[in-house]
Amino acid sequence: MIHRIGVIAVIQLREIMTPVTDYLSQSSTLEQAITIMKRKKWNIVPATDQDGRLLGVFTRSILYQMVLAGQPLHTPIHPFMKTDVVAFSVDTPYDIIEKVVENSNVGSGVVLDGEQRPIGLITSIDIARTLLRTSYSLREQLEAILATSQLGAVMTDEQNQVIFVNARFCDMLGCAEKQIIGRNITDVIPDIHTTEVQEMEQEVHKRIVVGNYRTIVRLSKYKTVKGQEGFIALFQNISEVERMAEELESVKRWKSMLQTVIDKAYDGIVMINQQGRISFVSPSLIELFELDESQTIHQPIDGVLPQLGLTRVVKSGLADISDFMEVNGIQYIVHRIPVLQDQHVVGAIGKIMFRQLQEVRERFKRFDRHEWKEGVARQQRRQAESSRFTFDEIITSDYQMEKLVRSVSKAAKGRSTILIRGESGTGKELFAHAIHSISPREEKPFVTVNCAAIPEHLLESEFFGYEEGAFTGAKHKGKVGKFDLAHGGTLFLDEVGDMSLPLQAKLLRVLQEGEFYRVGGTDRIHVDVRIISATNRPLEDMVEKGTFREDLFYRLNVISFEIPPLRLRKGDILLLCELFIKDLNKSNGTSVTSIDPEAQCVMLGYEWLGNVRELRNVLERAMVFAESGKIQLDDLPDYVLKKTSLPNNQQHPVLQQNLLNQAEQDTIQIALQKTNGNKSQAARLLGISRSVLYEKLKKYQISCL
Known part of the structure; x- marks a missing residue:
């Protein structure tokens, strides 16, 4: 049953309500309710009929009950929906709202238009904030409402000194009331900055951590008894709902992804541990070799599938690909991949490709024919003595190089x-x-x-x-x-x-x-x-x-x-690497997709005296030795590693930043040398403003020539 309050036109309710744009219906599911609550940070969500009229509400308490009862995400909410709802007409006078709130333990109400359609929510946060702003004499009523709604509340005077906190906020912060009263609000809550409080024109909504709780705070101004401005901060604990929704979404997403990879992938997959025993086998592989899954797990791979040759990968630590093999008239190949942990081989994965191999062969044949035709065309172009490159093939993100390209054009x-x-x-x-x-x-x-x-x-x-x-x-x-x-x-x-x-x-x-x-x-x-x-x-x-x-x-x-050398435009290094990886994959038949961050760090720190030509050569060499589809530190030549500080897992982010800072510092010094210490000319040469240049000179303690 829905309670309805009489209609008297006033405007205060529209000003303090939270507008509603998202609704639930009779057919909505638990997952849809959680999604709206997480996105909107609401405690209740209205449910409407086909004509948009209010049927009831879905509350956070109902959400907890359904989750604790183990209800699936696709469960309809209609049987659990609360129909006994406090609803206000949009023009209800504020004094009537106060009376309803005073006599009700409901934390939220629904605001209806003239057609009985929900247009907003009046939550305990809205009510609490309005009561505080209306009169300080309503403190007892305010504390009762806040206690019911589980909101933390803080009020300050015109000097930003705390004059009121409720018990819920003290619990959140883990302090007694006497330890908070009289302190500056920015000292109590460091995430609320002084400038933010002083310069605030309207209310501020932000996420902050209070003690061990993740909260949303609404910070707003009110008129004190002296006619000056104080502040009200209301804290809504969102830790539990956020954590619950995140866990549900994460579990659902990973389950779906893994199930798809394992059950639907064309490749059969088998994994063995360091002792050569099977720890996982995919359904498609069991089907191919006509195995019994119960008789494969934890069994030695050489006793079940010796033809795959996975144990030698565990011993050698080197990935390889088998020749074509056959089972029941079906041809297949095995990609053997070592599993590494802390640079030690702890197992191996066998990826078996057997479906549509004939189609793959045909496509490779067509690809080879296409490449041959392209090669002939390229040879003919060379014989015709024509240019082979355009400005589109000059890849750069460096300001000076871009300026040079424009000038040369x-x-x-x-x-x-x-x-x-x-x-x-x-x-x-x-x-x-x-x-x-x-x-x-x-x-x-x-x-x-x-x-x-x-x-x-x-x-x-x-x-x-x-x-x-x-x-x-x-x-x-x-x-x-x-x-x-x-x-x-x-x-x-x-x-x-x-x-x-x-x-x-x-x-x-x-x-x-x-x-x-x-x-x-x-x-x-x-x-x-x-x-x-x-x-x-x-x-x-x-x-x-x-x-x-x-x-x-x-x-x-x-x-x-x-043309500036590569060491003066280090921002182009990784950009060029992306281009070269694509080209070299095509020409050399490799399948490298990226560069490990540690290897990137070393490449950014290297001087590249041979410039772009040396970068391409080093990259080609590294791609030949890369086994995991990603260029690692060990794939780079020794002479590159010896001339660059080697990072480790703990130092890498700092070292990478240091290398970038050093490159920036060197670039600024070169610009100052070229301009004989003229800061304005150096700023133009670097493509930055003078103020930015001054900041960087101060940061790196660079003195002008």
């Missing part, structure tokens, strides 16, 4: 000669390809000459070609040079700093006049070629020493870019 669309500088392995050739790919010459040839890889006596003929009989061993019909091949397109001169002085002079003439003579030839050859050059050598120093022509340097250095 602008320069690529012009005709000017470009000089790309940077340490070995930073990706100079990648940038050269990308420049050509978006230039007006993208449809024309892109020709590469590695000036350091071609013998000195052959460089000139490689550049300019030669006529028939130009020298001993020359081809009968002569040969066209790289300039001929690049006509109308781009010629990329890699390691340009390694050219000899005589060849530098001839290259300068081509750049100035747009023409050259073939070796042994007398005819002028006119060409239209854009030059992109790259070097890791200090050309300015070479000019001063006379090993590089000054006029050629200025011809090549029309637009110059320098």
Whole structure:
């Protein structure tokens, strides 16, 4: 039966009620009730009929009774629902509400609109807060309500000094009332900060821990008898319901996941312990080998399934995959995986793949054919002398690299000669390809000459070609040079700093006049070629020493870019690793999915003098040795580990943070060196504000130059 109170229009009730947007119905289950209570933090949830009218409520007490009785989550709540409900019309005067609350031990009521539909809840928290704000003289009534509702309550004066606490809050905090009265509220409850109390304009809802209880506190202001502002804090214990709901959800989720993996997976699974005895076997494997489960558990694997060869994995600690085997005309393979604990083998898992292997074979055949076609296409593209990379393949999250890519992209669309500088392995050739790919010459040839890889006596003929009989061993019909091949397109001169002085002079003439003579030839050859050059050598120093022509340097250095080394953009290390793992899995047939956090920590701390090229090589080597699908510390080369502090499980988070801090500190110092100590320029170079830079200078105690 639902009690209804008379209708008199006032507005106070709408202001103090908790709006209701979620409802239960006759068909709702225990699980749905728990979900709403956990999300909304309500003690009661209204239940409505098909027309949205109030039928009753589901309370926290009913929830406890159903859980203690062992009711399943799918149990309908209708038989347990409470129909004897205190309900208020939305325009009920507040004095009537006070009387009802005074004469009732019910902690919550339902607010109804004119159509008898629930629109809100008036809870003990709302009532308690309103009573406190209305009059301090209602203290006895307030304490009775709070005791019934199990709320903890604290009231302060205008100086934030505690003037009232109830017994429930003292129990939560584990202190006597006399130990709390007169203290500042922020001293009693450290999670409530002074600034939060002073600057609060409206009520604050937050989760805090009081003693051993997890609670939701409602912190609000009220007018004191002096006309100033004090504070009321009401604490609702949510530990029990939260813990119960979390445990129920966790058990349900894990049970569903494990049941699906074990019963529905295509793979048969068997697990043995260190003694070689079976500790688990999946239903699909029992079905495949026609076993009796009762006669397999705790039995030696070599006596039940010796053909799987799992005991040798326990001895060797090395994962491997068997050849194709057969049982009852069904082919299968076994993936043998050691189980490690504290670096010791404590057992092994056998994953048996036997379903749809023929389809897998066919798919691999199609994949191989596709790869072969792609390889042929790539070879044809190489033979066509075209660029193979674009700016989309330059992966970075570093501000300076992003800025560099934008600048190079602008320069690529012009005709000017470009000089790309940077340490070995930073990706100079990648940038050269990308420049050509978006230039007006993208449809024309892109020709590469590695000036350091071609013998000195052959460089000139490689550049300019030669006529028939130009020298001993020359081809009968002569040969066209790289300039001929690049006509109308781009010629990329890699390691340009390694050219000899005589060849530098001839290259300068081509750049100035747009023409050259073939070796042994007398005819002028006119060409239209854009030059992109790259070097890791200090050309300015070479000019001063006379090993590089000054006029050629200025011809090549029309637009110059320098690619920062990997150690100055360590944020890119793990980003590049993700890309390389995907590529190397395809090319090498590995199945690595990620890098262990400890290995990541070491990679972030390593200097990478070989830059991106070294990173890829180290990653490829580690992926070959990775056995668990994840790159571990032991998979990294010894020379990397020796040059980096080795973390352990306890130190890892701290060490990783220290390495990141050191990388940030080094980057800031380099920026200050490049800007001669100018903080504004250094901040712009780093892509941060001046205020942030000042904070970091103070944090790392860096003094300006």
